[in-house]
Amino acid sequence: MACAQQWDTLAVKTESLSEILLVRASWQDPWLNIIPRGEYPRGEGYTRTTFTIGRVEPTTDEETWVELAPVSAQHLDGHCSTTYNGVYTGYHADNYQPEEFGLKGPLVCQKELGQAFQSEEFWEKYFQALEKRNRKSVINRLGNVYMQYVPKASANAAFTWYDGDIATQSPPAGPTMTDLDGANLPTSELTQEMLDSTGETLIEEGAHVPDSNGFITMGDQGPEYPLLIGTWMSKRLAINNSELRADLNSGFQSRADVNPVLRRMGASRVIGNFRHVVNPFPPRWRVTNNLLVRVPTWVMSTNATYATKGQVAIINPDWRDPSIAAYEGAIVLSRWVMTEEVLRPVNSAPGMKWDPLNYFGAWQFVTGNDALLGFDDCTGVTDPLKNFGRHFAQYEHALKPMYPSYGRLILFKRCANSFDTITCS
Numbered sequence: 001m002a003c004a005q006q007w008d009t010l011a012v013k014t015e016s017l018s019e020i021l022l023v024r025a026s027w028q029d030p031w032l033n034i035i036p037r038g039e040y041p042r043g044e045g046y047t048r049t050t051f052t053i054g055r056v057e058p059t060t061d062e063e064t065w066v067e068l069a070p071v072s073a074q075h076l077d078g079h080c081s082t083t084y085n086g087v088y089t090g091y092h093a094d095n096y097q098p099e100e101f102g103l104k105g106p107l108v109c110q111k112e113l114g115q116a117f118q119s120e121e122f123w124e125k126y127f128q129a130l131e132k133r134n135r136k137s138v139i140n141r142l143g144n145v146y147m148q149y150v151p152k153a154s155a156n157a158a159f160t161w162y163d164g165d166i167a168t169q170s171p172p173a174g175p176t177m178t179d180l181d182g183a184n185l186p187t188s189e190l191t192q193e194m195l196d197s198t199g200e201t202l203i204e205e206g207a208h209v210p211d212s213n214g215f216i217t218m219g220d221q222g223p224e225y226p227l228l229i230g231t232w233m234s235k236r237l238a239i240n241n242s243e244l245r246a247d248l249n250s251g252f253q254s255r256a257d258v259n260p261v262l263r264r265m266g267a268s269r270v271i272g273n274f275r276h277v278v279n280p281f282p283p284r285w286r287v288t289n290n291l292l293v294r295v296p297t298w299v300m301s302t303n304a305t306y307a308t309k310g311q312v313a314i315i316n317p318d319w320r321d322p323s324i325a326a327y328e329g330a331i332v333l334s335r336w337v338m339t340e341e342v343l344r345p346v347n348s349a350p351g352m353k354w355d356p357l358n359y360f361g362a363w364q365f366v367t368g369n370d371a372l373l374g375f376d377d378c379t380g381v382t383d384p385l386k387n388f389g390r391h392f393a394q395y396e397h398a399l400k401p402m403y404p405s406y407g408r409l410i411l412f413k414r415c416a417n418s419f420d421t422i423t424c425s
Helices: 110-114 119-149 192-205 231-240 256-265
Strands: 037-039 048-053 091-096 098-104 152-154 217-219 222-230 245-247 267-271 274-279 284-288 291-294 298-301 312-315 327-332 338-342 364-367 388-401 408-413
Touching: 048 388, 091 388, 098 119, 119 327, 119 338, 119 388, 192 222, 192 231, 192 408, 222 231, 231 267, 231 274
Parallel strands: 037 338, 152 408, 222 274
Antiparallel strands: 048 091, 098 388, 217 222, 222 327, 245 267, 267 274, 284 291, 284 327, 298 312, 327 408, 338 388, 364 388
16 A cells, blocks of 8 residues: 655755755745735624625715795795705625635655655755745635625726626635626736726725825825736836836835835836736636636646656746736735635633644644545555654635725736847848
8 A cells, every 4th residue: 555645855865965955936925915814703603794884975966955035925934944855875795704725745754754865954945835835825815815806807998897796605716707708808908098097996986095004105196006917017017108107216215104015015116006016927817718717827747857856836838828828917906805814713612622723724744544544645554653744734714805896907918929129230
């Protein structure tokens, strides 16, 4: 009997090996900074409802006011008679539910650690990689639900907005893009005119109020919203609108208080009402059977070019290719769109006590049969002396919608690569 997913990345010293282990860096999106975090109330069940009180405004901008008049034959009640116009209020209720996600690492044999080369340093780097992988799962989920909740627009001549989807059950794995399929597909790159229109709409929705954390600030041209945008598209907008660009190096002189926030989010420039937060790995889609389908950014590879042992993540060639992943998204960020509520486990109750649990994604190393039995990748294997072990992590949270209209997802066309050339003379 054997296990299919044993940790097979240790090196055995049969030749001269370098003492230095190199590590590839991983990009961290700003979702963990932008989404507020709280706690899901204990004992509140599996479904909660959030209420958003709607605006109360007059339905006409020219209401009828009546002149005051004394009591007379024409005005029997005169000044003592007042017409009262009705005022109506309402709210919108949204349901949201807790959800969970679990991860398990490959199986590790304790006996191998004593014979393999640099096993402790390999283990340290392996565990660091697990931590990055764990965070990435949470970051991806926050970003996908955010894009599900907020309104969406397609970069075409109409540039029409479509409502976001706040479902009564857990959001799907990725944002629903059906409103942008077919005839509504983007036909253009993102333009500053589209962003200016978006900024105007956000102001009308009430998303322009500066927050105490400095994510939304007031600039020379009004409110400045964080825009999570791909590197290439950000450069294109900067080149096409150089007269509007404000580099943040000089922009900090009058607003030094927001400097740490901008640096933490990786903002690089301001154009119009948008502060560009450059994302080297923006979300991209392809069209399959007239439907938008998300193209994964990464793929795991065992190709000898990248991995001589185990598997490593490489950038998906389809994600890079504009002829395949033809559409890209830019996201207007707001801390008011939703809140993440993490569940707190009950580790003890009167007359009973469990081993401490953690629902915040902390890795726990489990040894013996608990790491083997019940998993498809290990059948018929038992470990009474606990020589084997593996990491497990679980994450439980609920994503509470607040003001989804304060954020946006704009889908635009990626133009095919076409480079200027200089002919040698």
